[in-house]
Amino acid sequence: MTRPSVAIVVTGSELVRGERTDLNGPFFAQEALRLGLQPARITIVGDDPGDLEAALREGLEREVCLVSGGLGPTHDDRTIELVARVAGRPLVVDAGLELEIEAVSRRFAERMRRDYADFSAGVRKQATLPAGALSLGIAGTAPGVVLATGSCVVVVLPGPPRELQELWPRALVAPPVQEVLARTTRPGRRVARLYGVSESLVAKSLADAGGDGDGVEVTICARDFEIHVDIVVEPGAEARADALEAALLEPISTFLFGRDERSIEELVLDACRTRGLTLGSAESCTGGLVAKRLTDAAGSSDVFRGGIVAYANEVKQGLLGVPGPLLEEHGAVSPEVASAMAHGARERLEVDVAISVTGVAGPGGGTPAKPVGLVHLHAVGPMGEIPFHMELPGGRDVIRARSAVAALHLLRRLL
């Protein structure tokens, strides 16, 4: 069974200019996916009528077209007019909707001490819909609208994400949308998370396993220096998914660290929590990023006790107890100092498990012996300790971000 295809059209000049990040496209797409629909494209256009009309014309060729924005009271909000034109429908005023918007606008006019007459043309404009369209009522002053063209079900919602998300459940129960959803089945989803392996090796492993298809869809995605594998399974394809999953993961199983949506920091915190261990950090080049990530998760305070950002050598000595001669002999970026930092953090923070990071994040500070990108890490706990180092390519941000991820994964290995 092929899933009904969905086009998403988002309008807003601040969005097409990149001044604000669009939240509605991803929201629509995730919802479509969850409902067993297939999001095929997201088009973002500004308020140029030609651009918007072209995007709607393409959108209405799909079985479902989800549209956001361009529903305001002013002349440059043209979404409804253009949907009507593309669908070949005349525009008619929805009297019930007009009363609804009028009530809100009268209250607003009163509050602003303005004459309602200033608003009435805008209200009428916002209550004008393509003939045969269904009003979903309003959130704010803009309405949600559903229109079945015969070949496509169009849902039009206001641009402000809160209003859009408030009206969305009403769209889902509208009869034309219900008819489409009756033709879909919600797919199953499995995830595998890997670290230390390249995207291309995972892709090769998938190809060697026979590739996806036949109701099993595999996405391989490098995210935050990890590889995330998503397996979407149509009902009935479970056996094929089991076989593919096993064959795909077998050669790369040493890199597998997660089978659910939990992030690496949550896995580390959960592992500590289960064992009743407390955790602390000592960071130089990552400047607090490891601690920040470990405290991103709610409830981290029962495991994570604290961290020391020892940027200056004096702080490494004073607060982490790294011996001055060790710093002088080996330099701040060395396995010896990484180890001393981790042990120092364990002692000073009075924690069971500690992680340290010291490296050259650049752009300055590199030498031939210790180039930009050289990072030493050290994890220590009651179960032992692991030193680790890397030579990372990339700029300062990449080196810092990747070092923090490596630190979290080193903790996982230790635990």
Add this chain to the structure above:
Amino acid sequence: MTRPSVAIVVTGSELVRGERTDLNGPFFAQEALRLGLQPARITIVGDDPGDLEAALREGLEREVCLVSGGLGPTHDDRTIELVARVAGRPLVVDAGLELEIEAVSRRFAERMRRDYADFSAGVRKQATLPAGALSLGIAGTAPGVVLATGSCVVVVLPGPPRELQELWPRALVAPPVQEVLARTTRPGRRVARLYGVSESLVAKSLADAGGDGDGVEVTICARDFEIHVDIVVEPGAEARADALEAALLEPISTFLFGRDERSIEELVLDACRTRGLTLGSAESCTGGLVAKRLTDAAGSSDVFRGGIVAYANEVKQGLLGVPGPLLEEHGAVSPEVASAMAHGARERLEVDVAISVTGVAGPGGGTPAKPVGLVHLHAVGPMGEIPFHMELPGGRDVIRARSAVAALHLLRRLL
């Protein structure tokens, strides 16, 4: 003069499925705008070849088409193949580029202890370009490519935002891109950055000042809890821009903190550097985020000495010297403890200026007297000290991020 029109095509199945927010579309759009081009649409498609080809076909009808993603080594990365098809060009292997990608892949294969032969087909695929295209070299293993079709200049860059942004400056100096830019006039741009004021108050101030238009375009954008005002000025409209700018900023001038692109952390570091002051932090609820932001900037190590993430009360006592009775009497989230943390950091880290943050980030831990969102801050330095507190709405991430921004702005006020 009309600006050359730009289509942006972003490919990535995780993007069209809404699983990740696209950063490349907004980046391209902002860059286009800055260069005097007109971003007309952003299209996001997955790896379905039909969808991608259709998006590219539309894109190549514009004067400029900026494309991201789909450059990987595997068969489902089809961007180059489809750009060639739409442009009517055969595919040819770029020998120089192949050597470049091979070198990176060989190093990677060695590190992974894998046979390079596993990679060679992928390398060749990634070095295959439309005839006449210009390689921009690589960041990661995927190349950047520029192709002039006669009617359209196409720039294709890798999907990972960091790689894309690394290669973008090389695209700008490529001759076909330079030819387009020679036909544009870069509008002037002025920025104003404000903190502590609402977007709607700035919008009202703009309206009261007469609004934009006539060659002056004003965008008001809430970003990272600051308000960024961008004023884009067409050549010849400078006098009107001066007048509008003065009238717009006059009623909100107390909130103005920057007239250039420097981030708040850069402003704080620069202010310390100028005065020869060192800086340190003591964080509880922000868990290292303030230190992380202060060390994001290259060269921060001459000012920022270190930080203490005192998540547990014992760490507040042991490492920051916050007296136990003070913690017991007032609780960890109190002006008294915030002050003791800042003074403790100043002493223990041996810095001139220190900032502290302690608050209830939630979702747990709130009480009627100290609800989730209550945050106390304290900044101290040779010029004096400032206590500050806020009651923030929103979830854990928002409260943490906003507290960190508040800490940086409190430092700026102190300095």
